[in-house]
Amino acid sequence: xxxxxxxxxxxxxxxxxxxxxxxxxxxxxxxxxxxxxxxxxxxxxxxxxxxxxxxxxxxxxxxxxxxxxxxxxxxxxxxxxxxxxxxxxxxxxxxxxxxxxxxxxxxxxxxxxxxxxxxxxxxxxxxxxx
Numbered sequence: 174x175x176x177x178x179x180x181x182x183x184x185x186x187x188x189x190x191x192x193x194x195x196x197x198x199x200x201x202x203x204x205x206x207x208x209x210x211x212x213x214x215x216x217x218x219x220x221x222x223x224x225x226x227x228x229x230x231x232x233x234x235x236x237x238x239x240x241x242x243x244x245x246x247x248x249x250x251x252x253x254x255x256x257x258x259x260x261x262x263x264x265x266x267x268x269x270x271x272x273x274x275x276x277x278x279x280x281x282x283x284x285x286x287x288x289x290x291x292x293x294x295x296x297x298x299x300x301x302x303x
Contacts, residue, residue: 174288177212179203179235180224180253185274189222196285206230210238217244219291222272225254236265251284 176198178189183204190200201216203209205228213221213235221239225232232252239245250265253272270287272280 174198174219174292175216176200176220176222176288177203177209177216177218178222179206179209179212179227181205181226181228182224185224185253189276192281193285193288196288198288204228206232206234209235213238213242213245218248220251220288221248222251222253225252232265236267239267 176193178186178193178200179202180186181204186202186204190202193200201212201218203212207229209221209223209227210230221235223232223235227235236250239248239250248267249269250267251270251272252265252268253274253276255274270280270284272284
């Protein structure tokens with residue numbers, strides 16, 4: 174699976190990237206909202222893991238860009254925030270999960286299980302069409 178990880182804190186991004194890489198997922202690390210919007214135009218990930226209060230465009234700007242581009246409308250998003258900053262997910266129906274920083278191992282395990290299920294369903298779908 175291809176994962177784009179977007180956020181401001183380099184250590185957080187590096188640890189998430191290493192976590193996904195160790196589980197066989199390729200990832201691209203993006204440092205702010207403008208880079209994320211630009212990166213989405215060239216690299217269409219299977220999943221976007223994004224910090225809620227990301228600099229330069231933030232979550233709202235990235236989501237608006239994704240809603241305006243038909244190639245990006247189906248990409249699921251996992252949002253990560255600090256414990257005290259919990260947006261309501263009803264505002265963002267594309268968000269499939271929320272991680273709380275500092276990350277809990279059971280949250281990351283559930284996310285990895287979800288990615289494996291996504292990959293399995295794609296494999297079955299491609300096998301059925303071939």
